[in-house]
Amino acid sequence: MSGGLDGPEPEERATPEGRRNSQGIRIDPEVEAEPEPQRAVLSALVKHEPGVLANVSGLFRRRQFNIESLTVGPTTDPDRARITLEIKEPEPGIEQAKKQLEKLVPVISVTELESNAIRRELALIKVDGSDPDQVGAVAEMYDGKTVDVSQQSVTVEITGSEQKIDAAVETFGRFGIHEIVRTGTAALERGTRKTT
């Protein structure tokens, strides 16, 4: 093999102090802390045109951001839609996700919502119909309502925070859940604070 160059060998070279973590942040080499993943809700106002949702979901896929939920719907402006994303990432990842989203040309603006923002999810839960009264009572406990009843099944609608839905799903489990659908989180800022 040929092609070698002259000069002091690697071991002979002085190595500088310091170290970065895998996020590229300079750290105390003794501590080596890696940031923990956190949940964040991002709200993106986007142009209401074909391909936007595919672009947003494609971006999250190819950059390997963890999406917990994604919802999309129209706004009062027919040319604008709103996408709400719940993601779970270490802090630098949340920042990066926001910036990458903002970089998509059809995305108009992006905000990370405050932790006290209004967050709601809707679930339809279809359970076994053998005890409709009991099902109705549990639904009431969760401020839900029965929306469909048949010989075999009862379907209830529950709205609330993700945690509340989780709890309801667990409780309804004892009736035997046939099918379930959840919308994912929709969120808006409280009071006069604007979402985007």
Added chain:
Amino acid sequence: MSERTTKPPEEEEAESDADADTTPTPVTSGATSTVRALENAGIEVMFGVQGGAIMPVYDALWDSDLRHVMMAHEQGAAHAADAYNVVSGKPGVCLATSGPGATNLVTGLADANMDSDAVVALTGQVPQHMVGSDAFQETDTTGITAPITKNNYFASDPDTVGDTVGEAVALARSGRPGPTLVDLPKDVTNAETDREPGMAQTPETYTPQDEADPESVETVADAVEAAEKPLLLFGGGVVKANAADVAREFAMEYELPVVTTMPGIGTMPEDHDLCLSWAGMHGTGYANMAINHTDLLIAVGTRFDDRLTGGIETFAPSAEVAHIDIDPAEISKNIHADYPLIGDAGRVLEQLDDALTGAPDVDDWREQCQTWKEQYPMDYAAPDDEPLKPQFVVEALDEATSDEAVVTSGVGQHQMWASQYWTFREPRKWISSHGLGTMGYGLPAAIGARLAADDDEEVVCVDGDGSFLMTVEELSVAVRENLDITIAILNNEYIGMVRQWQDAFFEGRHMAAGYSWIPEFDKLAEAFGARGWRVDDYDEVADAVEEALNYDGPSVIDFHIDPEENVYPMVPSGGANDKFALSEDQL
């Protein structure tokens, strides 16, 4: 012998001169509106390949002064457009039909996306009533290219198709440049419309920041003044922003050492005392030492690619990082920026210059950088008993050409030798596939570069045997268009970089790396209608180079080089930059 079906160049020229006197033909269709939009945006040259769904647009070109270069393969069209952009600074435009035409562009668009090159692709599409039916030559072009374009468009309205094309051009070249694509269904381009497209403009929501926040600039100025070992890092963004003059003046005024990234080559003259050349995996030892010992890295227009940083954990480990970039998403993406400055590279450097009250006293640091230059010279050995060394060939080409020469390359060992041993003094002279690492880039890039460069600037493609074979069909284009380019193949009958890695990391098991038979490239060149030479020995190099450069047309020199030669220095993938190996036993 078949008859030539294209007119000789002289007649074509005469015809286009005649056309220039006539007023533009009126917009009558989506296709003519598309062409008018390109003309309005100042486009002069385009590269493409015909095909069913794009035929209306080609037909509209019949009446236009736009120069169209008919390429052999759509990938070549995209690379040619890419190189045209890098050399000229103007958007490069490529055309292709639907289906395979569009998918053949994909590699070129991904390449342009990685290197932030302003390339506009126009693709034909099946008529809208057939979209979604899996029609002949239908493919989901906007879906396929979404992740590798800055933005793409599906033009659905003949009245606005010209505006869309104009927007695609404007968006490609503004802010952080990048490729855009407009998918043109045949019913839209065929449809009648007399609506003139407006001037090319970016979408309202696209608002790149020009100037950095003044307070942040002050903070960086304080950091520069306090630094003991400040280092400037100029990336490709400095080239894109046309900021090389500002950047080098800044470096010289404050006498700060400079390293560049590979796409940033030429932003600082490589023979200047302050220039440590380029850093990274095969960068100079002195650039990599400086990177890892600086206490303030002032990075301008770079995305901290892994080939530059090596292992993130050990990259510039004791440095604060000031990062100037027009793309906010690059800030702290790979390397945390202690001082982010978002804005145009040239403008922000001017702001920083205004904010600085004096140069930091860094004589010792400059001296240290000089010491590293002396300790780690880029001096290859060329013993008499070994075959021709590629570095010698690169130096001979550099020697025989002017400072204005444009150099393109493929990807692999030859690319590294070309960038290491050619001394670049100006930006837009080193044209290569940096981020995507596309073998085969060099020849079509040379075609694009030739169309963009001035006549007195030589265009040299330093290619590898493997890279050359990937896009060799474009040689037919260079001959047909009589383009004066010199292709120097550093032929080691290997996919050389793979062979080097196999020796270093795979116990020398040369799986699918060597060619048991390789074409005689000098004869292949002659078969295409180009001139060809074969060179095996040192004493043949100078004559062949001179003859090839003097030949007014495409020429190919097949340099048979030492097949065992390796590229050094080398930072092993994920390693620390200051632990570069100088030979295989250090890996």
